Amino acid sequence: MDKRIERTRREVLGAAIALLGERGYAAFNMEAVASKAGVSKSTLYRHWPTKLSLIADALETLNVQPKPGPVDGDIRQRVTMLLCHLAEALTASPFAACMPGLIEAAKHHAEVAHFLHEYSAHRRETLVALLRDAVAAGELPVDFDAETAALALSGAIFYRRLMTPKPYLSEEMPALVAAILGSAVSAE
Template identity: 45%
Template sequence: MASRQGRTDPRVVRSRERVLEAALAELAERGYGGFSIDGVATRAGVARSTIYRLGHDRLSLVAAAMETLNVQPRPEAGGQDPRADVVAIVAHLASAMQSSLMSDCLPAVLDGAERDPGLRELHHRYSAQRRTRLVEAIIRLQESGHVVGDPERAAEALAGAVFYRRLMTPEPLRTDEVEGLVATVLGER
């Protein structure tokens, strides 16, 4: 809803923010199957009609929540030390998987991706964007003379180990385990 000046009404901006925050909390707590417009409206303290007026149905609200989770790894410091970049990217992911909204929402996102082709496409696209940074750092490491095997497989193994610990075990990968993981997967003996 644009005001006469062509800018969005600040009340609309604020209610959009509240709705998205509530959608993330709902997704984390109830999962994709339990996610409902009613639940989000109650959490956000707005009427259902407010959510519809923002242009959302259930699915587009899940998608909008997923978009706000699509935080890219921090930019690296120029990449003079590609091995340090690899460790930083993996440590950043490990830290996110220990505690973050992204980690809290991950099982719901995986379940939603399984049920809806549109969410699946979003989820795969964001995962590919995050993975690219890691693959690029591994390729730079390779170019600097380090023999690393297949960079794509190494990136999947590094990121995969972090997700595995979050999803399949009671203990997410600790930051002090990242160095050992990187040394193992990069074949440093």
């Protein structure tokens, strides 16, 4: 295994994600990546024949495993914790920085759209599963709509992050959870 190749891939993919986050999908260009990665342009093109192939490769980097949620506490606490992780991922992760650019790029590049859809669906699934389990365990009413609730919870966090000047903070999360689960859980 050639160390030179490993190093090149590592540096370039890192630089690509950083650039995507800092300057957006549009300003992303091969020469900037090469310069930021400390790699020559010829090397860059040897590994990734085109700009899109590099971006596609870089996006893989963003697919992180969400930590397995702890199962202690009541349903409100568990959901709150999960949402705090989500809020964190949407404000302070590499993905967070790239998200606006990806949303824009998704309009014109199906692969990017697919990536976004997968990413959001994947994160939402965990939340839906959590809520479903709570329904099954009798912590939530049997007619509780887990899918819609998950959309509303995730949506509020995305919305605040993308369309308002102040993203959700951890302190505010219990209020959000209470608003969606609150009255429903009061039937317990």
